[in-house]
Amino acid sequence: MKTTGIAVIGAGPAGIAAALAAAEAGASITVIDENSAVGGQLRWRIAPLRGLDEALDGLPACRAAETLRERLATAGVSVLAGTVAWGLFEDGSLAVAAPGGGFRLRAEKIVVATGAVDLVLPFSGWTLPGVMTARAAQVMLHLHRVLPGRRVAVIGEGRDAAELVTDLETAGAEVVLRAADPAQVVASGEGRVEQVSVNGEQREANAVVIALGRQPDPELALQAQVDLGYSARLGCHLPLRNELLETSRPGLYVAGEAAGAVDLAESFAEGRLAGLAAAGASPERITTAQEKLARARSPERSADADRLRPWASDRAQTETDASSPWTSWVRAATAEGRDNSLDRVALCRCEQVTIGEVRQAIEEGALTINDIKRRTRAGMGLCQGIFCTRAMALLLHAERGIPLSEIVPMTERPPARPIPLASLVEIEE
Numbered sequence: 232m233k234t235t236g237i238a239v240i241g242a243g244p245a246g247i248a249a250a251l252a253a254a255e256a257g258a259s260i261t262v263i264d265e266n267s268a269v270g271g272q273l274r275w276r277i278a279p280l281r282g283l284d285e286a287l288d289g290l291p292a293c294r295a296a297e298t299l300r301e302r303l304a305t306a307g308v309s310v311l312a313g314t315v316a317w318g319l320f321e322d323g324s325l326a327v328a329a330p331g332g333g334f335r336l337r338a339e340k341i342v343v344a345t346g347a348v349d350l351v352l353p354f355s356g357w358t359l360p361g362v363m364t365a366r367a368a369q370v371m372l373h374l375h376r377v378l379p380g381r382r383v384a385v386i387g388e389g390r391d392a393a394e395l396v397t398d399l400e401t402a403g404a405e406v407v408l409r410a411a412d413p414a415q416v417v418a419s420g421e422g423r424v425e426q427v428s429v430n431g432e433q434r435e436a437n438a439v440v441i442a443l444g445r446q447p448d449p450e451l452a453l454q455a456q457v458d459l460g461y462s463a464r465l466g467c468h469l470p471l472r473n474e475l476l477e478t479s480r481p482g483l484y485v486a487g488e489a490a491g492a493v494d495l496a497e498s499f500a501e502g503r504l505a506g507l508a509a510a511g512a513s514p515e516r517i518t519t520a521q522e523k524l525a526r527a528r529s530p531e532r533s534a535d536a537d538r539l540r541p542w543a544s545d546r547a548q549t550e551t552d553a554s555s556p557w558t559s560w561v562r563a564a565t566a567e568g569r570d571n572s573l574d575r576v577a578l579c580r581c582e583q584v585t586i587g588e589v590r591q592a593i594e595e596g597a598l599t600i601n602d603i604k605r606r607t608r609a610g611m612g613l614c615q616g617i618f619c620t621r622a623m624a625l626l627l628h629a630e631r632g633i634p635l636s637e638i639v640p641m642t643e644r645p646p647a648r649p650i651p652l653a654s655l656v657e658i659e660e
């Protein structure tokens with residue numbers, strides 16, 4: 232088994248900041264990222280950075296990613312790119328799939344900085360080729376220099392959707408339709424998207440992009456069974472952390488969007504604090520990092536982080552804040568009779584389980600996401616529930632009246648990502 236002082240999973244702003252801070256404090260560090268280069272979401276963004284540090288200020292995000300890569304090299308951090316950490320086991324070891332084969336890694340401390348995933352809610356035609364998330368569209372545009380489509384419909388509102396529309400139009404695509412609510416959208420075509428309609432208004436289109444926002448992806452920490460609390464702001468459960476960003480499992484830290492951070496500055500500041508704490512830095516440095524993090528956080532976010540509570544003691548925190556953006560989707564998905572065209576739509580596209588089948592399972596007694604999974608196979612496929620558990624929780628809430636804060640997330644099991652069998656066979660002991 233390989234060993235390292237601190238393993239940082241994810242080389243976005245939070246993971247890089249954690250590694251650089253821990254290196255300053257003299258620790259030996261291994262950073263693991265599934266992408267071919269470090270930078271996380273910085274790699275494909277061209278907007279200038281603000282508020283991280285002076286040397287990065289004003290640089291396009293993708294340039295800043297290169298500067299940060301150089302800083303990691305100068306600091307002597309070992310970076311494993313194109314490498315997935317797919318398991319975090321009870322003995323504290325990580326399972327890793329690298330291009331050259333699989334191995335296990337034991338670290339004295341672990342920082343999970345795995346970012347967020349794009350939120351998706353199913354609508355008619357969402358499994359057709361040509362339908363994608365905002366991040367997929369941005370990666371196509373900026374990293375592969377490919378237009379997702381010439382005529383594009385965009386679902387979602389807010390900052391990410393606005394940035395996406397600007398980027399699509401700058402690259403020469405025409406945004407032919409916008410929709411706030413996925414339940415109003417129908418995509419159709421022979422074998423791929425050819426038309427899209429929103430509330431009956433139809434346009435020819437060859438791509439539909441879902442820009443509904445993001446949700447934290449702390450899956451490795453969930454595999455380690457850390458204590459969780461419910462975030463009403465995000466409508467999901469997050470690892471509970473102390474003032475050093477350490478979870479209930481000693482030596483396991485979560486930082487950045489994986490823990491609910493909202494932007495770059497907060498992710499960076501969280502990463503720095505987690506890295507210093509993991510490396511056992513001096514109290515002065517820790518205090519300075521905590522102050523910087525407090526300044527980076529918006530008042531709403533600070534309030535949310537403070538409100539995060541274990542769900543058992545959290546009954547007062549009702550479901551309403553979180554369910555409001557999704558209310559019309561839930562109403563459409565649970566409507567009875569002929570109006571409910573969503574019943575035949577796949578909720579879990581990996582296992583082809585429909586919304587109607589999930590509702591049926593709930594009607595027959597399923598009370599948890601795990602139970603729906605056992606009865607229908609929803610969430611058992613390639614994406615491991617990344618794209619469907621939010622919809623399952625909303626249906627459980629709507630059909631059974633269970634507060635979202637009490638709907639326990641699906642049990643996370645390795646592998647966190649699909650991995651080649653070879654990386655299991657070649658595992659080194």
Ligand SMILES: Cc1cc2nc3c(=O)[nH]c(=O)nc-3n(C[C@H](O)[C@H](O)[C@H](O)COP(=O)(O)OP(=O)(O)OC[C@H]3O[C@@H](n4cnc5c(N)ncnc54)[C@H](O)[C@@H]3O)c2cc1C
Binds near residue numbers: 271273278317344487
């Ligand atoms: C469309 C869009 C627009 C945005 N606009 C802004 C903006 O204008 N201003 C702003 O401040 N912020 C913006 N953000 C948010 C900002 O990019 C994020 O807050 C920041 O990147 C979060 O950093 P992070 O390190 O937590 O996560 P990420 O940058 O997502 O990095 C996480 C990394 O971990 C990797 N990873 C995940 N799981 C594993 C695993 N098991 N094994 C190996 N690697 C793994 C991921 O592939 C990724 O490289 C935007 C984001 C998006 C998507």
